[in-house]
Every structure is written in structure tokens, then in C-alpha cells.
Amino acid sequence: MNPTTIIPSVQSLLTKLGENIKLARLRRKLSADQVAERANVSRRTLYSIEKGSAGVAIGNYAMVLFVLGLEKDLLKMAEDDNLGRKLQDNNLLVRERAPKK
Numbered sequence: 001m002n003p004t005t006i007i008p009s010v011q012s013l014l015t016k017l018g019e020n021i022k023l024a025r026l027r028r029k030l031s032a033d034q035v036a037e038r039a040n041v042s043r044r045t046l047y048s049i050e051k052g053s054a055g056v057a058i059g060n061y062a063m064v065l066f067v068l069g070l071e072k073d074l075l076k077m078a079e080d081d082n083l084g085r086k087l088q089d090n091n092l093l094v095r096e097r098a099p100k101k
Helices: 008-027 032-039 043-051 058-067 071-076 082-091
Strands: none
Touching: 008 043, 008 058, 032 043, 032 058, 043 058, 058 071
16 A cells, blocks of 8 residues: 655644543543444544544544534535635636616
């Protein structure tokens, strides 16, 4: 298996995500073994998630978030795409004026 090459700013975000997942687990007073079993992942995979590994499938992240009751947080990703809207608006051409009422 080839290690995933990732830029430092993205790795920093993944590391923070992993820390947040670990804190959520600890706040719920769940052991790593409990979460791993309920998420149907190995203990090692959970450890990798909590470290923010880029090599872990997003489905495994999603299952761990589900076990913690945080799966809806996935919907917040890319929810407000300001850059995309600006790019789209720049490509909209006004060909004629709207009729006056």
C-alpha cells in the first residue's frame, strides 16, 4: 500500500478532525475498543482516524462519527461554497435585459 501524499495544510485539518473525534469519544466515556467494535473497524483503524490519517477511507470516518452521534456533521462540509458561487456568477452572461413591467 502506497502512503498517501498530502499537503501540510490538509494534513493539519485532518489532524484537528482526528483530535475532535477523540475528544468526542472521551466526552462520551467510550473506550476505543467500544467505538471500534460499534463502527465495525479495527482498533488500529480507529487509532489512525484519531490521528487524522489521510489513508483511512472516508466511510470509516463516517461510521465512527455515526457511533458518536455526529454523522450529520458530514453534511456541513462544503455546505457554504462561497468560492463556487462567485465562480459561477462570473460565468453567467447577461445577454439581454429583463422586460420592464
